[in-house]
Amino acid sequence: MTEEKKEKAPIPRVRVGRLGEHLGETVEIAGWVYRLRSKGKIHFLLVRDGSGIVQAVGVKNQLGPELFDLVGGLTQETSLYLRGSVRADSRAPGGVEMDILDVEVVQRSKDYPITPKEHGVGFLMEHRHLWLRSRKQAAVLRVRDEVIKAIRDFFYERDFACVDSPIFTPAACEGTTTLFEVKYFDEKAYLTQSGQLYAEASAMALGKVYCFGPTFRAEKSKTRRHLTEFWMVEPEVAFATLDDVMELAEEMVSYIVARCLERRRPELETLERDLSKLEKVKPPFPRISYDEAVEIIHRRGFEDFPWGEDFGAPHETAVSEEFELPVMVHRYPAQVKAFYMKRDPERPEVSLCVDMLAPEGYGEIIGGSEREDDLETLRKRIAEHDLPEESFRWYLDLRRFGSCPHGGYGLGIERTVAWICGVEHLRECIPFPRMLYKIYP
Numbered sequence: 001m002t003e004e005k006k007e008k009a010p011i012p013r014v015r016v017g018r019l020g021e022h023l024g025e026t027v028e029i030a031g032w033v034y035r036l037r038s039k040g041k042i043h044f045l046l047v048r049d050g051s052g053i054v055q056a057v058g059v060k061n062q063l064g065p066e067l068f069d070l071v072g073g074l075t076q077e078t079s080l081y082l083r084g085s086v087r088a089d090s091r092a093p094g095g096v097e098m099d100i101l102d103v104e105v106v107q108r109s110k111d112y113p114i115t116p117k118e119h120g121v122g123f124l125m126e127h128r129h130l131w132l133r134s135r136k137q138a139a140v141l142r143v144r145d146e147v148i149k150a151i152r153d154f155f156y157e158r159d160f161a162c163v164d165s166p167i168f169t170p171a172a173c174e175g176t177t178t179l180f181e182v183k184y185f186d187e188k189a190y191l192t193q194s195g196q197l198y199a200e201a202s203a204m205a206l207g208k209v210y211c212f213g214p215t216f217r218a219e220k221s222k223t224r225r226h227l228t229e230f231w232m233v234e235p236e237v238a239f240a241t242l243d244d245v246m247e248l249a250e251e252m253v254s255y256i257v258a259r260c261l262e263r264r265r266p267e268l269e270t271l272e273r274d275l276s277k278l279e280k281v282k283p284p285f286p287r288i289s290y291d292e293a294v295e296i297i298h299r300r301g302f303e304d305f306p307w308g309e310d311f312g313a314p315h316e317t318a319v320s321e322e323f324e325l326p327v328m329v330h331r332y333p334a335q336v337k338a339f340y341m342k343r344d345p346e347r348p349e350v351s352l353c354v355d356m357l358a359p360e361g362y363g364e365i366i367g368g369s370e371r372e373d374d375l376e377t378l379r380k381r382i383a384e385h386d387l388p389e390e391s392f393r394w395y396l397d398l399r400r401f402g403s404c405p406h407g408g409y410g411l412g413i414e415r416t417v418a419w420i421c422g423v424e425h426l427r428e429c430i431p432f433p434r435m436l437y438k439i440y441p
């Protein structure tokens with residue numbers, strides 16, 4: 001190698017989130033203009049690259065007039081390469097700043113629609129494809145990614161196998177009122193409402209399994225807690241009882257929260273989340289029966305709430321306000337629950353089921369149960385729910401060949417992310433939300 005070549009070592013490309021490892025070095029970042037502020041002969045340029053935001057400072061007499069004007073004319077969301085030296089600055093986010101040496105524009109962005117001023121949520125939703133670039137939205141997506149990774153790690157460490165369920169299905173799992181029907185060649189099919197029934201089959205093969213995928217429900221109501229397409233993780237365990245299901249659920253939720261606190265603190269701080277509330281989330285969680293929950297509901301201003309009905313959002317909030325931790329409400333009236341749930345042999349009017357309600361009014365994040373494992377009882381339930389037995393032939397086989405007690409639950413990813421992030425509405429907890437009459441972008 002000649003001397004000359006040695007001197008011209010290329011400038012390394014570094015992610016903004018890792019600039020702290022390059023103090024005193026000259027590096028290149030590739031990203032987009034977030035904001036530009038200028039004060040006389042100094043430009044303060046905020047550049048984001050998806051891993052973080054860094055302030056790059058350009059002083060006129062160091063940049064020269066041409067480069068100084070170029071930086072001064074940079075518009076929001078212009079893509080660029082920026083080269084500069086990295087310096088510690090304790091006041092800056094991430095603890096670093098850059099001094100600009102050179103800027104190369106990739107594409108000049110004109111009239112970016114989302115400006116630093118306040119926008120209505122309708123406008124932002126129409127521009128969801130761009131809104132994702134905002135600091136808070138990007139932080140929610142990072143937390144979502146962490147939640148998903150934590151779930152996969154949690155199950156992997158405990159010897160569960162991920163066995164995914166199909167999305168096209170011939171029958172309903174969670175009631176017939178929210179089915180999305182699709183044409184499947186010459187037949188009718190439905191988009192899955194839950195992978196559970198197939199997870200039960202997988203559990204009989206592998207013992208401990210989970211499925212994780214998108215699920216679909218034609219929710220006709222507009223609430224902040226409902227999407228028509230949401231992601232659900234559903235563990236299913238052979239020989240598990242309701243108590244086992246509850247233990248697994250509280251362990252998993254505590255694991256997810258601990259992981260987010262460990263690895264996503266900056267994002268949670270960006271979201272101004274009260275972390276002291278999350279730090280309390282450790283097992284055991286309180287467990288109360290539906291009957292006890294009804295007493296709380298009566299005491300908290302819904303005197304007329306009748307035993308036997310399912311809880312609405314205000315009732316769930318009333319119950320969860322009694323506790324600092326997620327609360328597990330078990331043994332709901334069988335009449336409001338799904339056909340596959342096993343009844344309590346001591347009290348056949350209630351199911352061996354559990355809902356986990358998140359604190360701070362975030363509502364139900366988990367629904368689960370022990371499953372009916374007796375062939376004849378299950379056939380009766382299918383008939384009672386007006387479901388076509390023919391479509392469940394395979395499911396009934398599971399009760400014919402080595403049936404055993406088993407159970408599991410489903411955790412809604414977006415509801416969990418909403419609670420952990422302290423975000424009001426589910427629409428901000430999935431990259432491209434699908435809701436009643438809303439499918440753009």
Ligand code: 4AD
Nearest residue numbers: 194196226227230234365366367368408409410412
């Ligand atoms: O309580 P659900 O309906 O339970 C089931 O689907 C069971 N088959 C799960 C199982 O036992 N394997 O739904 C489970 C969770 C809810 O607690 C909630 O977190 C989420 O899925 N969920 C929704 N999230 C967003 N939008 C909707 N429309 C949702 N419906 C349910």
Ligand code: MG
Nearest residue numbers: 355364366367
């Ligand atoms: Mg439920």
